[in-house]
Amino acid sequence: MRLSHAITKALTGLWLTVVMLVTSLAPAKAEAPDINGPVLHVFWSLTCPVCIRQKPWIDGLEARFPGLQVELMELSRSDRHHALFDQMAAERGIRAEFVPTLMLGNRAWVGDTPAQRTGIEAAISAALMGAALPPDDALRLPFLGEVNTESASLAGLTALIAFVDGFNPCSLWVLTLLLGMVIASGSRKRVAVVGVSFLLTTALLYGAFIAGLFSVMAWAFALPWVRWVVAVFALGFGLVSIKDYFWHGRGISFSIPEGQKPGIYTRLRQLRQEDLSTPALIAATVAMAAGIALVELPCTVGFPVVWSGILADRGLTTGAAFWGLLALYVLIYLGVELAIFAVAVTGMSLGRMGERHGRALKLIGGMVMVALAGALALRPTLMEDLTGSLLLFGGALGAALAVLLLHGRARLGT
Secondary structure (H helix, E strand, C coil), rough: HHHHHHHHHHHHEEEEEEEEHHHHCCCCCCCCCCCCCCCCEEECCCCCCHHHHHHHHHHHHHHHHCCEEEEECCCCCCCCHHHHHHHHHHHCCCCCCCCCCECCCCCCECCCCHHHHHHHHHHHHHHHCHHHHCCEEEEEEECCCEEEECCCCCCHHHHHHHHHCCCCCCHHHHHHHHHHHHHHHCCCHHHHHHCCCCCCHHHHHHHHHHHHHHHHHHHCCCCCCHHHHHHHHHHHHHHHHHHHHHHCCCCCCCCHHHHHHHHHHHHHHHCCCCCCHHHHHHHHHHHHHHHHHHHHHHHCCCCHHHHHHHHCCCCCCCHHHHHHHHHHHHHCCCHHHHHHHHHHHHHHCCCCHHHHHHHHHHHHHHHHHHHHHHHHCCCHHHHCCHHHHHHHHHHHHHHHHHHHHHHHHHHCCC
């Protein structure tokens, strides 16, 4: 019994020795990941060109910031992450409408710009060190409250494009001709009815055209080469407009065809009939405005195409932000025409827009269009902040004014 007990004890000791040896030679068990580390939630879509452009930078964040966890949630292939997107967006006081949207702690970033990437990296560094996240990049404006700088830059760019688009020679020619003919009736009421009806019809049709155009652009910009197509279109449109300043009526021109003008004159004269009742006057004005809008479409299509392309490139969808920007565009576009209408109603007199004025406006619009084409193709980030947009438009307008001045002096010298 003693021998058996000794053997058993020896075998047990040998077994424990083997177990300890194997345990000491086995590789150390990997530590569980730190679930308390900062998590960057990325909501994106395979159909969003901005998301595709941003993704290589996103993919490199975990390697550059050890301890950071990146959670990618793709939204186009399923509805699995939509509820979480809604919840997290509501908690941070934003709308769950646009991608890419990145969230870290109580911060959220929508879109992708160099300034945003810098801000996100600063927030990640602060979170990894346990420090408070840096303040957001919102502006606090009187009466408007807090406005995100990304939204502010897009609104500013919209305002600049719409303002230049508003000096459209085709549209201004039709409006001044229309009001001039109605003023001849001597009735301020008739001028007001015709002017309001014409402007409202123009606003609705132009807004509907831009909305339809944007829906196409939002789909097309998922293809990487579409931006170049829009840039080439803008360049061609701008060069033709500049050509019209120097050689008006020769070659290709985005203007109302001369053959269409007699019909426009005829329809405008019909509004001078004194026996037309107010409802009949409104109906005739609306019908005439709708017909003229189709005729002058080639003259007005350039800036809406570029503007829609820029919004699509930023990943904007047809949500509340788009409709707000569209309303801003149409309102500013009509600003010049509203001013002309106000002068006509109050003074009951109005000069007509001559060829010289139209050619100058063509030159200005063409210069701006060429500048936008260059920015779209070569440096789209230039339009991602308001300062860059102002420099772009300021340079184009300065170049146009220089050409007007030099050409004017050259004509006086001959």
